[in-house]
Amino acid sequence: MNKSATAIFLLALLAAAPAAAEHDLFLCAAINKNYVIGSKLVTPNGLFRRLADGTFEHFGLNFPGILNFSTDPRDGRVFYMATLNGCVLTSDGGKTWRIGTSWDMTEPKDVCVDPGAPDHIYLALPDGIAVSPDRGATWPRRETGLPDRGKYTQTIEVDRTKAGRVLAGCESGIYLTEDGAQTWRRVFPAKATVDDIQQSPHDPKLWLAVTQSDGAQLSRDGGLTWDMIAGVPADQALYNAAFDRTNPQRLAIASWVHGVLVSEDGGRTWTARNPGLPDQHVFKVGIDPDNGRLYASLHQNFISVSDDFGRTWRNAGLEGSTVYNFVFVPKAAK
C-alpha cells in the first residue's frame, strides 16, 4: 500500500469510527438465580460498567440488592444507590461505602440527585419519600401531600430544568413537588403503582410514565396533565421507559408480558420487537444516548442489544443477569 492509499485508508477508518462516547453505561444488576439470603455470593452482583469492547465489568460491592443509582453531576465519584439495605453512598468512586439511611428506611426503589441542587437527593421508599438536603448525611421524610396509604413510591425523577421540581411515581398515582418536596400534589391518579417516569432529553416539558394498570402515559406540560398512549397495552404491568437522545421520535418500553415495545413516531404507534430475544420477559430497557443502541434486560438471562432499534438482537453478555436499571452517566460527571 502506497502512502496516499494508506492516507485514504486511515481517513476512511476515521470517518467510519463512531464519535467518542459522551456517556458511560452502568448497570445495576444481579446474577443470582439460585441465591437465597444468607448464602455465599458465588456470582458478581451490584454495579457493572461497560468497557470499551462492549463487555461489562463488575466493580464495588458484591451486593445483589442494588436497584438504582444516581451520581452527583459535580463529581462522578459521589454517587448514591437505592439498595435493599437503604441508600448506600460513596464519595470516592466506590472505594468506601456507607449505608446512609437507618433501620426506619428499607428497600428504596429509586434514588435521584437533583442536578440543579446536587446536595439534595430524593429517595423513593415503599412507604413514602425521603429527601437528603446534605449529600446523604441525613434523610428526613418529605411526605406532606402524599396520602397516608398509597404512597408506595417506585420511581422518582427530578426535572433537570428546575431545582426542586420532582415527579414521583407512587401506588396511587403521580405526585409533583415544585418546592423541593416540602409539599406534593397528585397530578395523575393511578389504579396501581406507577413504575417509571422519564423526562425527554429533547423537550423538558415532555414526560413519559409507565404503570402497572394504567398503561403508558404522556405529559406535554411538564407533568401537570397526562394522557394515555393509545397504542400501548394497559392490560399488564409496564416496567420502565426510555427516550432516545439521538432521535426524538424513538421511545421504548419494557414489559414482562409484552416484551420490548418501541415507537419510532414519537409515541403515536407502537410495535413489539421481540423476535431474536431469548424470551419475552423483559425487565428493563435502556437506550444509549450516544448512538441510539437499544438494550434489553431479560429476567435472569443475558443482556440483549440491538443496533436497529429492536429489529434484530444480539447477545451482549452478562449471562443469567437481571438488570434493575441501565444508567447512562455523562462522562463530564466523572
Next chain:
Amino acid sequence: MKTHFLLLSCLATAPAASLLAQPAFEGPAPSTAFVARPELRRAAYYQRIDEVLAWRVGQLKPTDALLPDMGAIAAKLARHEDADLCSRSVIAQMKEPGSGPFWMFPVVSVAFLGRDQLSPEARQAIRTAWSSGMQLRGDTENHWAMYYTSLYLMAELYPNEPGTSWYTGKSSAENLAEARGYLIHWMDLATTIGQGEFTCSHYIGEYAIPMLFLSSWAQDPAMRQRGHLMLDWLFADQFANSLNGVLHGANARTDDVAVIERWNCLSSFFSWLLLGNTPPPAGYGGWGVYFAAAAKNYELPEVIYRIGVDRDQDFLQRDLKRTRRRWRNSDVFMAPIYKQNYTRRDYAVGSYQGGMSDPIQTHIWDVTWAVPDPRGKHNTMFSMNPVSAAFDMQTYFTEFPDHMMQGVTREGKASYDSADKLLGGSRFEQVFQDHDTVIALYDIPPGTRFPHVNGFFSKDLVNLTVDPSGWIFAQGGNTYLAYRPLAGYELLPVAAIKSSFTGERIPSGDQRLYSPHLKNGTIVQAASADEFKDFAAFKAAIIALPLTFSLEPVPTVKLKTLRGREVVVTYGSAPVVDGSAVDYSKWKLFEGPYLNAEKGSRKLTLTHGRLQRVLDFNTLTITDSVTP
C-alpha cells in the same frame, strides 16, 4: 394435676453408644407428663442440650482437617473442645463470608462462644469478615431480628471502631444505636399491638435464637434484660399454642410439611428441649444447634413450663397479633389479627379471622388432635382457598408483579402456585371460631387463580363417614370430628410435598376435599370421644344441631353449636353469637387463664395456678410471685 417424676436413671442415658444417633429423634416418644421437681427438669434440660451438641460433633469425621460449617464450630466451642481446630476452621470459613442474617447469627454464636477459646488470628478473621462484604438486611421481621441482634452484639464486642472497619460504613457506636433502635422498636410493636410473625412453626427459631444471644451476651444490662423478657414472651406464647409440645394453628407462617405433619418443624425442637414432652425433629431442626450452644444461659421459667405441660382444664386463649407490613393494596400498614385457641386434653382448635398475615405461608385455622407419638402423623383438619396472586405478593413485597411467583417456589415455598396446595391464606376466606366450632366462609371472585376450596382429610383419621345429612364424620385420636362442606365436592388423593425446597411430592395417603364453588364454606365441630357414648351418638348429636345456611348473595350460616351457642356468621359481616355481634376491637393483647396483657401495655402476666410471672417492658423487670 398429674405429677410425674422423671427417673434419674434416664439422665444417664446420654448420647453414648453411637455419636451419630439422634437418641431423642429416633427413640421412643418422651412422656408428656408434668415433672414437678425443678432439679430433675433442669438436669433433663442439660442432658438434652448435651445430646444436641454431641450429635452435632458426632457428625464429623476424625479425618476431617477442618470443621465444615459454623454449626460444627459452635458445637465444638460450646463443648470446649478442639480450640485449635475451631480456630483454623473459623479462619477458613471467614475467607468466604455469607451474605445476610442467616450467616451473621451463626458467626455471632462462634464469636462469643469462642471469645476465650479462639486464637487471635481466628477472632481477627471474624472481625475482618464484618468489615468487607455488605450483609443483606433482608425484608422480613425475622431477617431483621437476626440481622440487628447480630450487628448489635458485634458492635458491642468491637466498640470504638470507625466506620471504615464495618461493612455498614458506620462506626461501632452508630451500628449499636441503629441496631438497638430497631430491636426496641420491634419489641414495642410486639408488646403493644402484637407480634408480626406469631406462633410460627419454623420462624420461631429466627426469633428465639437471637433473643437467647441477646440475653446471654449483651453487655448493656437493659438490652440483656430485653432479650430475656422477649425470650420468655415468645416461649409463653408458643407453648400456649402447643398440644403436648406440638404447635397447632393458627400460624403466621408454617410450611408445606408442617401444615399437615404438625410436629415436623423447628417449634418441636424447642418443645423437646424446654418442655421435654415431644420428640425433636430430624437434625434437631437444623438451627437447633445454635440455640443449644448457648442454651445453658437460659432456664425456662416454671410458670411457662407448667403452661406448656401441666394443663388440668380446657382453656380458651384470645390474642391480638398483626400482619406483616403491607406496602400497598391495603388501607392499613399492619392489619390486626384476632387469634384464638381453644385447647382441651384431646385436641386444640385455633384460628384467626381470615385474610393473610403473610402472603405465602399463612395457616388460618385447624383442629389438631393429640397423638401418643406425633412423628409421621397428620393429626390435623382444616380447609383453605389456595389462591396465588401477584396482587397478594405485591401487598407484602416491594417487587414487580410477574417474577415473584416462580421466585418464591425456589425459596422454600414450593407449593405457592399449585392448585392442590394446603398451605396459605386467602383474602377470600373469613373464619369464625367459638370454642371447638369453626365456620370458614369463602366468597371467591370469578377469575381468581385456583377458585376453589381445599379441605384436608388426614390418612390418620378413622371411621371416615360421608353422611347423607351432608356432614362428614371422622375420628382422629380421641377426638370426634364433624366437617360440613357447604357446596359440592369430591375427595382426591394428596401428593404431599416432602420438601418445601425441592417440591418433591409423595403420595401421603391423605385426601383433599376439592370444592370448585366460588361461594363456599366449611363448618367443623370437634369433641372429645369420652363426651359421648360412642361415635354414633356423636354423629346423632351433630345431625340434630339446628343448621341453616345459604350461599347467595354471600355465604351465611346459622348454627346452634354443640356447646349450645347460637351463632350467625355471614361473609363480610361481624359474627353474631347468642344475639350479640362479636366486637374484635375490644380484644386484649392476651386474654385467657394463662396469658394476659392489655393492648398497648408492654406488660404480660403469665399465670399458672399459684405461680405468676410479670414480664414488664416498661420497667424492664421480671416479677415472680406465688399466691399464698
